[in-house]
Amino acid sequence: xxxxxxxxxxxxxxxxxxxxxxxxxxxxxxxxxxxxxxxxxxxxxxxxxxxxxxxxxxxxxxxxxxxxxxxxxxxxxxxxxxxxxxxxxxxxxxxxxxxxxxxxxxxxxxxxxxxxxxxxxxxxxxxxxxxxxxxxxxxxxxxxxxxxxxxxxxxxxxxxxxxxxxxxxxxxxxxxxxxxxxxxxxxxxxxxxxxxxxxxxxxxxxxxxxxxxxxxxxxxxxxxxxxxxxxxxxxxxxxxxxxxxxxxxxxxxxxxxxxxxxxxxxxxxxxxxxxxxxxxxxxxxxxxxxxxxxxxxxxxxxxxxxxxxxxxxxxxxxxxxxxxxxxxxxxxxxxxxxxxxxxxxxxxxxxxxxxxxxxxxxxxxxxxxxxx
Amino acid sequence: xxxxxxxxxxxxxxxxxxxxxxxxxxxxxxxxxxxxxxxxxxxxxxxxxxxxxxxxxxxxxxxxxxxxxxxxxxxxxxxxxxxxxxxxxxxxxxxxxxxxxxxxxxxxxxxxxxxxxxxxxxxxxxxxxxxxxxxxxxxxxxxxxxxxxxxxxxxxxxxxxxxxxxxxxxxxxxxxxxxxxxxxxxxxxxxxxxxxxxxxxxxxxxxxxxxxxxxxxxxxxxxxxxxxxxxxxxxxxxxxxxxxxxxxxxxxxxxxxxxxxxxxxxxxxxxxxxxxxxxxxxxxxxxxxxxxxxxxxxxxxxxxxxxxxxxxxxxxxxxxxxxxxxxxxxxxxxxxxxxxxxxxxxxxxxxx
Numbered sequence: 001x002x003x004x005x006x007x008x009x010x011x012x013x014x015x016x017x018x019x020x021x022x023x024x025x026x027x028x029x030x031x032x033x034x035x036x037x038x039x040x041x042x043x044x045x046x047x048x049x050x051x052x053x054x055x056x057x058x059x060x061x062x063x064x065x066x067x068x069x070x071x072x073x074x075x076x077x078x079x080x081x082x083x084x085x086x087x088x089x090x091x092x093x094x095x096x097x098x099x100x101x102x103x104x105x106x107x108x109x110x111x112x113x114x115x116x117x118x119x120x121x122x123x124x125x126x127x128x129x130x131x132x133x134x135x136x137x138x139x140x141x142x143x144x145x146x147x148x149x150x151x152x153x154x155x156x157x158x159x160x161x162x163x164x165x166x167x168x169x170x171x172x173x174x175x176x177x178x179x180x181x182x183x184x185x186x187x188x189x190x191x192x193x194x195x196x197x198x199x200x201x202x203x204x205x206x207x208x209x210x211x212x213x214x215x216x217x218x219x220x221x222x223x224x225x226x227x228x229x230x231x232x233x234x235x236x237x238x239x240x241x242x243x244x245x246x247x248x249x250x251x252x253x254x255x256x257x258x259x260x261x262x263x264x265x266x267x268x269x270x271x272x273x274x275x276x277x278x279x280x281x282x283x284x285x286x287x288x289x290x291x292x293x294x295x296x297x298x299x300x301x302x303x304x305x306x307x308x309x310x311x312x313x314x315x316x317x318x319x320x321x322x323x324x325x326x327x328x329x330x331x332x333x334x335x336x337x338x339x340x341x342x343x344x345x346x347x348x349x350x351x352x353x354x355x356x357x358x359x360x361x362x363x364x365x366x367x368x369x370x371x372x
Numbered sequence: 373x374x375x376x377x378x379x380x381x382x383x384x385x386x387x388x389x390x391x392x393x394x395x396x397x398x399x400x401x402x403x404x405x406x407x408x409x410x411x412x413x414x415x416x417x418x419x420x421x422x423x424x425x426x427x428x429x430x431x432x433x434x435x436x437x438x439x440x441x442x443x444x445x446x447x448x449x450x451x452x453x454x455x456x457x458x459x460x461x462x463x464x465x466x467x468x469x470x471x472x473x474x475x476x477x478x479x480x481x482x483x484x485x486x487x488x489x490x491x492x493x494x495x496x497x498x499x500x501x502x503x504x505x506x507x508x509x510x511x512x513x514x515x516x517x518x519x520x521x522x523x524x525x526x527x528x529x530x531x532x533x534x535x536x537x538x539x540x541x542x543x544x545x546x547x548x549x550x551x552x553x554x555x556x557x558x559x560x561x562x563x564x565x566x567x568x569x570x571x572x573x574x575x576x577x578x579x580x581x582x583x584x585x586x587x588x589x590x591x592x593x594x595x596x597x598x599x600x601x602x603x604x605x606x607x608x609x610x611x612x613x614x615x616x617x618x619x620x621x622x623x624x625x626x627x628x629x630x631x632x633x634x635x636x637x638x639x640x641x642x643x644x645x646x647x648x649x650x651x652x653x654x655x656x657x658x659x660x661x662x663x664x665x666x667x668x669x670x671x672x673x674x675x676x677x678x679x680x681x682x683x684x685x686x687x688x689x690x691x692x693x694x695x696x697x698x699x700x701x702x703x704x705x706x707x708x709x710x711x712x713x714x715x716x717x718x719x720x721x722x723x724x
Binding site: 366 | 402445487492
C-alpha cells in the first residue's frame with residue numbers, strides 16, 4: 001500500500017462511528033466518507049453523487065452487470081467483450097444461465113481490441129432488446145486499451161447503458177468519468193496502492209440498477225451495507241496519488257516496459273508480444289514463448305526471484321488456456337505458453353536486468369520439459 | 373547446497389511430512405500437487421484422500437507451513453490415458469489391474485519425473501511408505517502400511533531419482549510428527565479405494581465405461597449356474613455378489629475361478645479350486661540385488677507373502693510357491709523380495 005493510503009486509513013482505524021448514524025461520532029465518520037467521495041469524484045472526473053462505494057471491483061462489476069440487466073427488463077441482450085475480467089464475464093454468464101439473459105460476447109481483433117463497428121453490428125441485430133454493453137477500459141492480461149470513448153458513444157446512440165471496468169486503467173491512463181461517456185465505471189482500491197476490500201462504481205445520475213444486496217440502502221439505495229470509513233479514506237488517498245502521479249508514472253513505466261520488451265526479444269528471438277504494441281497499459285508486457293508451458297516458466301523464474309503470472313487460474317489451480325488469448329485467435333498451445341510481466345511503482349531497471357539474466361536458461365529448460 | 377527436489381504433495385499427511393523432512397534436511401524443495409482429474413470434485417467424500425480441490429488446498433496449506441514454493445501440475449490427460457483407460461482395458465481383458473502401481477510407473481516416476489528432470493530437478497520425493505537406500509528398495513518398518521509392492525515396478529533408473537523419506541517411520545509416528553510440525557493434515561483419514569472412482573463403486577464405474585453385457589456363470593464342468601451383467605465386474609477369488617440361485621452340490625461357498633472376456637464367461641468353483649502354486653509372469657523388472665536368500669513373493673497389495681523359488685523363462689518368469697495361494701488374479705504384480713528387499717517385479721499372466 002502507498003504510505004499516503006496507510007496513513008489515511010490508520011488515522012481512521014481507531015475512530016468509532018457509523019457514517020449512517022446521527023450522533024456526533026456518526027457525523028464525524030460521515031464527514032470522512034463524504035470527503036473521500038468528493039476527492040475521488042474530483043480525481044476521476046465525476047460528481048460526488050456519482051460515486052457508489054462497494055467492497056471492490058468484483059462487487060462493482062456485479063452491480064453494474066446484474067443490476068442494469070434487471071433494471072432494463074424485459075430487454076434480454078447483454079453485450080460484453082470476449083476478453084472481460086471474470087468480474088464481468090461470470091455475472092453475465094450467470095444471467096444467461098439463470099435469468100433468461102442472452103449473452104453475446106463481442107469479438108476482438110488480433111490485438112485484443114473491440115472494434116466500434118463490431119459493437120455497432122452487434123447492437124444493430126436488435127437494438128431495442130439490448131439491456132447493457134460492458135467493455136473493459138484496458139485488459140488486465142494483455143494490456144490492450146480499448147477505445148472506450150468511441151464504444152460508449154456507439155451505445156449512447158441507441159440509449160443503451162455502457163459499463164466499463166477501469167480497474168486496470170486508473171493510475172496508468174487518464175480516466176475521466178465525464179469525458180469517457182460511460183454510464184458506469186468500475187474502480188478498485190488495491191490495484192492503485194490502496195487497501196484491499198474497497199472500490200466504487202461510478203454511476204451516472206438517473207441510472208438505477210436493481211441492487212444485488214439489500215439492507216439499509218446506504219449508497220443511493222443501490223448498494224447496502226455499513227460503509228467502511230477507514231478503507232474508504234485509504235482508497236481516496238490512493239486515488240489522489242495515483243491520479244496525480246499518473247502522467248509521470250506512465251512515462252517512467254513505458255520506458256521501462258519498452259526496454260523490457262526489447263531485451264526479452266533479444267534474449268528469446270522467437271518470443272511473441274501479445275496485445276496492442278502501441279495502445280497498451282504502460283506497466284504491461286505480455287509474451288508467448290513458443291514451445292514452453294507458461295507454468296513451467298513461471299516456476300523457474302520464481303525460483304530465481306522473478307515474479308510473473310500466467311493466464312487466469314481455475315478453482316483447482318490448474319491453468320486453463322487464457323480466454324483472452326483464445327478470443328484474440330491464439331491456439332490453446334500458444335495460449336498455455338504465455339506469461340505476463342507487470343511493472344508498477346516499485347519496479348526498477350534492476351528487475352528488468354534480473355529477468356533478462358535468468359530468462360534464457362529458464363526458457364531452455366521449459367522447452368526441454370515440453371508442453372506436458 | 374542440497375539437491376533440487378520436487379515433492380509430490382497429494383494433500384495427505386504422508387506426502388506433507390515427506391516434503392517437510394527433505395526441506396529440513398537442507399534440500400531445495402518445491403511442492404507440486406498433481407491434478408489428476410479434469411473435473412475434480414470440490415470436497416472429499418468417503419475415504420478418499422486425494423484428487424479433490426479440497427485436497428489441493430490442503431497440499432498448498434502444508435507447503436505454506438513448511439515454507440516451500442507450491443505449484444499444481446495438470447497431469448489429467450496423462451492420468452486418464454495411462455491409468456484410467458488402462459484400468460478399464462485391463463478389466464475388459466479379464467485381468468485385475470492395480471491402478472496405484474500403474475500411476476507410480478507411468479505418472480509419478482515417468483511423466484512427472486521426466487518433466488522434473490527437464491526443469492532442472494534432481495529427484496522426486498513422495499510420501500510412500502517404503503525404504504530406499506542406495507537405490508535399493510525395501511519394505512517400510514511399518515509392515516501394515518508398507519507400499520513397496522506398488523513401487524516394485526520401478527526401474528533402477530527411476531529409483532535412482534526417487535526419494536522416500538518415510539520408510540523408517542510408522543504411520544503413527546508420521547501423524548505425530550505432522551501434528552508437531554503444525555501440519556493441519558495430521559489427522560486426515562487414510563485414503564483407500566481408487567482415487568478416480570469417487571463413490572467407491574468399481575463395478576458401477578466399469579459398467580458405465582464398458583456397458584452391460586449379460587453372460588453366463590458356469591461351474592467347472594461348464595454347466596450354467598447363473599448369469600451376470602458383464603464379466604468385467606468380477607475378480608478372481610471373489611465370493612460376494614455372484615447372485616447364483618442354485619447352491620453348490622457340496623453346499624459350500626463358490627468363488628470366481630476365472631474370467632473369459634471373449635466369451636463373457638465367469639467360471640466359479642470351490643475355494644480349493646482357487647489354490648495355485650505356479651505363477652506365470654510377464655514383463656519382469658529387475659531393480660534390486662540378485663540375492664536369492666530368504667526369497668518370497670507378494671501377489672497383491674497388502675496381501676500375504678509366500679516363500680518361493682523362481683526361474684526366468686525367455687522374456688517371462690515362473691514362480692513356484694512353497695504353499696498354495698488363493699485368489700491370484702492375472703494383471704496384478706508379483707513382487708519378489710529377498711528378506712525385506714525388493715529384487716524385482718513382474719505382471720501375473722496366469723496361475724495354476
